[in-house]
């Protein structure tokens with residue numbers, strides 16, 4: 630990995646942390662457990678498309694642990710780890726298949742993030758009734774995914790220019 | 795954005811909106827006059843409250859945290875809670891079968907059970 634890439638990865642980890650903090654301060658409280666704007670996914674997306682896949686995985690894990698230790702507790706860390714893992718896995722696969730642009734990949738990431746969180750919540754609370762929230766969570770994930778995908782694309786284009794020098 | 799992205803988004807939205815409509819319809823058709831709010835804590839049933847009689851119940855957990863359940867006008871809602879995220883308090887009041895209010899930090903679930911007309915729970919017939 631070039632020094633430039635390492636520098637960018639560091640920058641994106643910091644960005645992910647700041648975005649998670651913003652999300653923590655301004656939660657999307659619409660009464661649905663597991664619904665998140667997921668703006669930290671912005672940093673994951675940009676890393677995935679500029680620095681590389683392994684770095685995106687590392688960034689996701691570091692972000693969840695850092696944020697969990699700073700603002701949350703162990704059980705909250707579990708929810709977000711499940712969401713983040715599923716979402717990253719889906720995005721990696723979608724990117725490799727190559728049929729979607731960043732917007733589509735980000736939509737799948739947002740949707741699977743919310744699905745991952747609700748599945749853990751169902752397991753923890755031992756109730757299937759939460760299944761009823763799934764369609765709402767998918768709609769929220771789609772909308773936020775579109776916005777994050779478009780912004781990620783704007784940033785990625787510029788970062789790629791710098792990296793190609 | 796590619797054409798594929800738009801197709802993906804359209805497919806997701808159509809499927810989910812149709813399921814939301816389907817769920818709503820099912821809920822309306824499966825809520826009878828004897829609907830109750832069932833409170834579960836950490837998977838264990840705590841209590842059952844008929845929606846037909848107004849009541850305010852303070853649900854205390856062993857670790858000192860609490861949720862206040864209020865039933866009035868046929869609706870159930872959590873009016874106060876000790877949890878940090880307050881998602882349960884922010885949740886709209888509920889009255890239809892299958893609707894839930896969840897407090898993840900307190901592992902508390904309030905779920906509406908349909909009552910007499912509910913074909914799922916045969917024991918209430």
Ligand SMILES: [Zn+2]
Pocket residue numbers: 875877879880881882883896897898899900
């Ligand atoms: Zn709560």
